[in-house]
Amino acid sequence: MRVKTLNPSAMHRAADSACGLMKTLAHPDRLMLLCQLAHTGEMTVGELEERLDIHQPTLSQQLTVLRDEKLVDTRREGKYIYYRVRPGAALALLEAVYREFCGPGKNR
Amino acid sequence: MRVKTLNPSAMHRAADSACGLMKTLAHPDRLMLLCQLAHTGEMTVGELEERLDIHQPTLSQQLTVLRDEKLVDTRREGKYIYYRVRPGAALALLEAVYREFCGPGKNR
């Protein structure tokens, strides 16, 4: 069975969008944020701050990145803002990352 | 069924190693290089240069990064140096990326 190869320009475009996503994931705080949200479903900024021990402005800045990249959705409830993962390509990658780095027998 | 969450320090360690890999993949040239090698099995620097149209010193620098990160192996044959993907975590990620960004119906 022959493996189909993309033509050069399609490959460039695919590589650029894949890289966009990976650059966003390639930051420990952002990755943990997404991972945590993927597990938990929804959390407020304050809960994330406490759980992940990221100090507030840094956290807020990274959440801004995730919002800009459309990787998370938010909803306000009173003075709290709830974050959750937006379904999409990021989730598939996250799962693959999780399997490789946090799966059974990987947490030592 | 309850989803198990890693403890904080294990999570940090896992996030750091996952990010290390993703940072390496989060560069269009490097990603295409790995993708191309994954498809082809083995290629010389010159073949990669021509196929991906990356100019030579840049290519060599990115190959150095991939070597340093132990994502590729090399073998010399006369004046040619053959590169190939080293089996490991990168391959699983690459496959997930490929499915999301280059799979059926994604190359427009």
Next chain:
DNA sequence: AAGATAGTATATAACTTTGCATAATGTTAA
């Protein structure tokens, strides 16, 4: 309604890292 407070976001600026071009250097074969 005014001020105080809790939760969240943004601006600025310093610092660090990365990307890549040019140029120089190794290595092998003819």
Next chain:
DNA sequence: TTAACATTATGCAAAGTTATATACTATCTT
């Protein structure tokens, strides 16, 4: 030694990270 293939050195521009300080929004209290 010359040509072809590949790597390394150097330097600068661009991008990413994060701390400090400030602003915004909602709630609570008086």
